[in-house]
Amino acid sequence: MIALATAAPAIGAAFVASTVEVVEAFTIVLAVASVRGWRPALGGAGAALGVLAVVVAGLGPLLSLVPINALQLVIGILLLLFGLGWLRKAVLRAAGLMALHDEAAIYARESSRIGREVRSAAAAHGVAAMAAFQAVLLEGLEVVFIVLAVGAGRGLMVPASIGALAAFVAVMTLGLLVRKPLARVPENTLKFAVGVMLSAFGVFWTSEGLGAPWPGGDWALFGLAVAFLVVALTLVALVRPRPAAVTP
Amino acid sequence: MKILIEVLEELWSMFVGDRRLTLLTLVVVAIAAAVSMLVKATLAAAVLLLIGAVAVLADAVFAAARKARD
Numbered sequence: 511m512i513a514l515a516t517a518a519p520a521i522g523a524a525f526v527a528s529t530v531e532v533v534e535a536f537t538i539v540l541a542v543a544s545v546r547g548w549r550p551a552l553g554g555a556g557a558a559l560g561v562l563a564v565v566v567a568g569l570g571p572l573l574s575l576v577p578i579n580a581l582q583l584v585i586g587i588l589l590l591l592f593g594l595g596w597l598r599k600a601v602l603r604a605a606g607l608m609a610l611h612d613e614a615a616i617y618a619r620e621s622s623r624i625g626r627e628v629r630s631a632a633a634a635h636g637v638a639a640m641a642a643f644q645a646v647l648l649e650g651l652e653v654v655f656i657v658l659a660v661g662a663g664r665g666l667m668v669p670a671s672i673g674a675l676a677a678f679v680a681v682m683t684l685g686l687l688v689r690k691p692l693a694r695v696p697e698n699t700l701k702f703a704v705g706v707m708l709s710a711f712g713v714f715w716t717s718e719g720l721g722a723p724w725p726g727g728d729w730a731l732f733g734l735a736v737a738f739l740v741v742a743l744t745l746v747a748l749v750r751p752r753p754a755a756v757t758p
Numbered sequence: 759m760k761i762l763i764e765v766l767e768e769l770w771s772m773f774v775g776d777r778r779l780t781l782l783t784l785v786v787v788a789i790a791a792a793v794s795m796l797v798k799a800t801l802a803a804a805v806l807l808l809i810g811a812v813a814v815l816a817d818a819v820f821a822a823a824r825k826a827r828d
Contacts, residue, residue, distance in 0.1 A: 602826070
């Protein structure tokens with residue numbers, strides 16, 4: 511039986527990170543559906559999910575052959591690179607120095623782009639399906655990495671997969687109900703939280719992989735997340751452009 | 759083929775999107791590894807890793823903020 515303190519961060523990180531990725535993929539699939547209907551959209555998305563399933567099925571047994579310390583170190587370093595990069599962008603967005611992610615704008619842009627490509631191509635159905643396939647594959651790869659990264663280091667693949675699956679079901683249910691881009695999902699806030707969590711996991715796994723574990727075991731993850739959150743919020747305050755002083 | 763290239767580009771940008779951040783992160787990990795293995799100070803190595811990661815993040819944010827203002 512996995513302790514809650516061990517499983518909760520893996521489930522939470524996988525759920526939040528996957529929500530962001532699934533929302534982004536859904537926007538493109540919806541754009542495809544609006545141009546050519548649901549058949550090529552769901553066909554392309556389904557094919558991409560099949561490819562991702564093969565990737566996961568292939569990687570899972572391979573990872574079990576790698577010594578745990580080496581696995582934790584490699585995954586920790588990759589998570590650090592991914593998490594710090596993500597957190598950097600989130601801080602810049604929160605400070606107003608980088609454009610916010612806007613699903614409605616992306617939907618409009620992608621619908622127009624796919625519409626142009628479909629009109630100019632003989633095999634319009636295939637072009638539309640390929641756009642959905644590509645979007646789901648690219649965003650799905652990030653989900654696969656996140657699940658492997660937060661789950662493989664300590665036998666938490668099942669909790670991490672549950673988190674990702676829950677995100678997929680939640681976003682798809684909501685998306686298919688409203689049939690509009692999920693622009694009201696607080697994506698930028700979620701990305702900030704994901705950056706904090708992935709960076710915390712990155713420091714945690716890299717330390718474990720180096721044979722330098724944190725005191726407190728898995729509870730240290732919460733402390734690391736708080737540390738990154740405080741630093742990130744401080745950085746937002748430090749780099750946010752100040753309004754120009756009004757001269758009388 | 760085009761999709762394969764885009765997948766590889768996506769994977770590359772996931773980890774090496776900001777080259778300076780990537781390089782500095784690897785330097786921090788190398789220093790923490792040296793402290794852990796050579797000095798056998800495991801807690802110091804873990805703390806060093808955290809402080810280093812925070813410093814790399816701050817450096818990347820300040821560099822991007824300067825660039826955005828210029």
